[in-house]
Amino acid sequence: MELRRACQIIYRPIRNYLQCCFWNAQVPRLQPTMSFPAAHIFKRAFMGRLGSNISHGSLSGIYRLVPQHNINTGITHNIFTHSQYKDPVKRRSFLRTKTSIQNKTSSIMASPQPHIMLYTDSTPNGIKITTALEELGLKYEVEHVDISTLRQKEPWYLEINPNGRIPAIVDTFDDGEPIRVFEGGSILQYLTERYDPEHKLSFPKGSREYYECNNWLFFQHGGIGPMQGQASHFLKYAPVKIEYGVKRYVTETRRLYSVLDTQLSKSKSGYLVGDHLSIADIANLSWVIFGEYTDVDMNAFPHLKEWEARLSARPGIAKGFHIPKVLGIKSDDPEGAKKYQSHHADWVIRSQQLEQEAFSRK
Ligand SMILES: N[C@@H](CCC(=O)N[C@@H](CS)C(=O)NCC(=O)O)C(=O)O
Incomplete structure (x- = not known):
């Protein structure tokens, strides 16, 4: 034998x-x-x-x-x-x-327990995850990856997110081994698929709402996120003012906000999908609260403005906004917005140079 x-x-x-x-x-x-x-x-x-x-x-x-x-x-x-x-x-x-x-x-076995380490910073993509975790009431630990220090480019972090961006999580998977999840939308889907059996922030798999929720999640990922991200870049961080870039991305951001506004104007529940808050709302909200910062006049979007105020007042969301540190980007806090801008302007350019140099050496 x-x-x-x-x-x-x-x-x-x-x-x-x-x-x-x-x-x-x-x-x-x-x-x-x-x-x-x-x-x-x-x-x-x-x-x-x-x-x-x-x-x-x-x-x-x-x-x-x-x-x-x-x-x-x-x-x-x-x-x-x-x-x-x-x-x-x-x-x-x-x-x-x-x-x-x-x-x-x-x-x-049916309800795995989370052991989540969240790697994040206080930015639109970062707060998407903290607000979801708070709303789900899940336990998690936070490692503040201060992106202004370029920690997100260090080799240990690239093991977790090879793209060198926050957010990312490490959890314990069913086999007892660590599992990494990166990209905000992927994390939101992971969290709800594993830890939201009551559908607090999700909808039953295969239902109409499930697919509609994916629509708005991907809308944020492929639309609001990249477009508004570029709008902020050209508006706030670019070392040279390029009117064409500003106009293109700020206008596109406004157009995307109008799509959200129209959707909400038709919603009976006041949420983007179905009858309750979901990861579709959370993902989009994390960018919409930066709207004024990106020169979007929220008064032009009354439904979106009301939705933003209502959702932002929820205790879970309000708490998640300020993890790992306090956000100060609202239009009623111009000093905070200025600080946010100067904090990010410097590293964005350094980071871009570093990444482009590393890439061109390949
Ligand atoms: N598609 C990614 C984007 C992540 C992303 O761009 N995160 C920004 C903060 S909002 C970041 O980590 N920036 C650091 C860098 O560019 O080095 C997601 O949705 O998670």
Whole structure:
């Protein structure tokens, strides 16, 4: 008999015993894996299946990614932790639930627990995720990637988002391994598909509203985001004033706002899709609140203006706007807008130069 098979047979009763006592690393989808170090040692010895990049966290008794060493870059960086399980009391009660009622396994499996590390800054794309997380009421940790310091171009971060932009998240996937998700729309879909079974911010997959929600999510991703982003660039950050660029992008942004305004004028619920707030509203709102900053007169869009004020007053959204730091870009705060502009103008040009140089060397 093959040695590996023999080891498995010997290991099985030990594993079963451990399964009764501890959170076992072998049970798929019951993540994050809470395990007694011995379980991992047995597992490593007999099964040889421990991922090398997470072994530090797992062998320390709490399954969490701590310093992650990238063998390609030689850089070690803390990218992920499971704070929920640092607390020994919570940890013990979690273990008790698991070990006492084995039958409950399937229901735990059905609703995975988030262990989200969010990498972000206070910008339109960044607040899209913090507002969604707050509205969903999910636990998450934040790593402030101050884009003005170009942290988003460092090798450790490019492992998480190869595009060198915020936002991005790292979560624990069903297989117990970290999963990275980048691009705001992809993150919003990931969060709602995994953690929104009650459809607080989403709609049942396959329903009409589900597809309509995608329409407005992609509208933001392919329209408002890039167009308004360029409008800000030419208006606020470009070292030379190019009237053509300003006109093209500011006008296009206004046109896109009018599309949103018309949609809202027809909406009975006051939301872009269906009868409740959704990731479609959240994604677009995160840009619309920067409207005045990009020379859009919101009085021209009464439905959009009312929607913006109503949604911005929601506690979850209001909180999410100011994570990881306070936003000060509203038209009633011209000083804040000026600060925001000068904070971003300098790094935008440096970043552009750096990226273009790196690209032309390839
Ligand atoms: N398509 C991306 C765009 C992300 C993006 O452009 N983020 C900006 C902040 S709003 C950023 O990280 N800029 C940093 C840089 O350009 O280096 C998304 O929707 O997530």
